[in-house]
Amino acid sequence: MRRQLFRLSVLLATFCLSGLSAQSAPPSEGGCFSIVVGKDVSTTGFVTMAHNEDDGNPQVVNHHYVPRQTHPPGAMVKLDSALPLEQVPETWAYLWSEIPGLLYSDSYVNEWGVCVCSDACRSREDQPSLDGDGINWWLRRLVAERARSAREGVRLAGQLIERFGYSGSGRTYVICDPQEGWLLAAVQGRHWVAQRVPDDQVALIANTYTIQTIDLTDSLNFLGSADVVSYATERGWYNAASDGPFDFARAYALPEAAGHPSNIGRRWDGVRRIAAQPPAYGDAIPFAVTPARKVDAPMLMAILRSHFEGTPLYAADSLTGCPHSNPTGPICGDDTQTSFVAELRGDMPKEIGLTYWACFSSPCLSCYIPFHFDPEVFPAHYTDAGLAPTIEEYTARTGSKFSIDSASAYWTFTSWRHHMSQRYGAVSASVRDAFGAIEADAGVRHATAVQEALRQWPHDPEGARRRLREFSARVYRDAIGAMVYLTAQP
Secondary structure (H helix, E strand, C coil): CHHHHHHHHHHHHHHCCCCCCCCCCCCCCCCCEEEEECHHHECCCCCEEEEEEECCCCCCCEEEEECCEECCCCCEEECHHHCEEECCCEECCEEEEECCCCCCCCEEEECCCCEEEEEECCECCCCCCCCCCCECHHHHHHHHHHCCCHHHHHHHHHHHHHHHCEEEEEEEEEEECCCCEEEEEEEEECEEEEEECCCCCEEEECCCCCCCCCCCCCCCCEEECCCHHHHHHHCCCCCHHHHCCCCHHHHHECHHHHCCHHHHHHHHHHHHCCECCCCCCCCCCCCCECECCCECHHHHHHHHCCCCCCCCCCCCCCCCCCCCCCCCCCCCCCCEEEEEEEEECCCCCHHHHEEEEEEECCHHHCCCEEEECCCCCCCHHHHCCCCCCCHHHHHHHHHCCCCCCCCCHHHHHHHHHHHHHCCHHHHHHHHHHHHHHHHHHHHHHHHHHHHHHHHHCCCCHHHHHHHHHHHHHHHHHHHHHHHHHHHCCC
16 A cells, blocks of 8 residues: 555656646657457457547548458459559458548458457567558458458468568557457567457557567467567567566567556556456556456446546646546547447347447547447448548537537537537536436347347348347437537536
């Protein structure tokens, strides 16, 4: 206890977390946050995955369903910087969360339940080997199009990295299916390593590598470049005599990213909310932790909404009461463009078992809506928010009087976030109560809707799909109704 109190007092002294006066802290690392729940500690009995996609404003998010596609013999794919790749005869169907114009921000769930997203993790690499500019946007797209399992997706991504070179400084790709969850750490150039999340544990990642000790002879749990250790030794990032057992994160992560308060703080904040033995701030956190109890979607949503509440890291704007501008960088921020929890159930038809709970804009001011794997899952108001606007266009749309945009879910919730952020301290409790009640009700009714769809499926699959689409639409209408009501309050 003394050690924990000492560390907290150091945090207070270092970051001066009174209001938003922590100007001496480094600029927020910001960025995304992901969680992988092993199947044995998920309430569904299958892997569950959660993610906040953070990108600086202004952006837009479009959600699509892309069907299976066939390709003629000899067809080629033009990858990033026109790199050629042989096309496969058939690519799988998938749900696609698209942020137009960004290379590293899209998320996917394909028809086999393979879900992929990523977190930027800057590396030390400054001498990358690349073909052209290397591969970037296409890496996760190819996993969605071609992988029937998370392990297959990891192997495919690794082959592409070794073949073309990875263009970004570094990144962790989160690749899951109903049975397995993996984190794949890509390093600029041709090096990578991946680790499977144990079935009885939960892995959480902010924006720095978390894979530590590796054993590439244990292919059940690890995959990676054969020379990942020798290359680190060659570059002077690892010395076996002085450093002891090889630690991938220690060797490859850019120290400024590994030690950034936002990356340390966000991961600790998530772990403390879920672990059976929560660590003190500053304690070493393993690759994955054992949860205090089985993990469900509402638990993950609560983590994705966190701003360090109840800790000395919490900070809010003195005028608005909004915690999004905390320089330490909370899990939920003003640049969280979209957030999701993917329940990847493998014991029922994909149209029923794959549930993508998505929310638009910052989760603390938004509502999670369940979507199922269906060609008609996303009506037009989810699919066509357009392209990223200029800052002037963004300011004009969010700065005008708030109103529901019937043509765009994204712009409705983004404008809502902007207006509620201006008086966050006065309205956030009411917003959370309203959306929390909708989500709680949706959770109960969703379980019933799934069972009814399962009974209907053998004789009327289209009716079962329609039932689930109508359920999603009702939750969306409930959220809109709450926004209208809350807007009218003084």
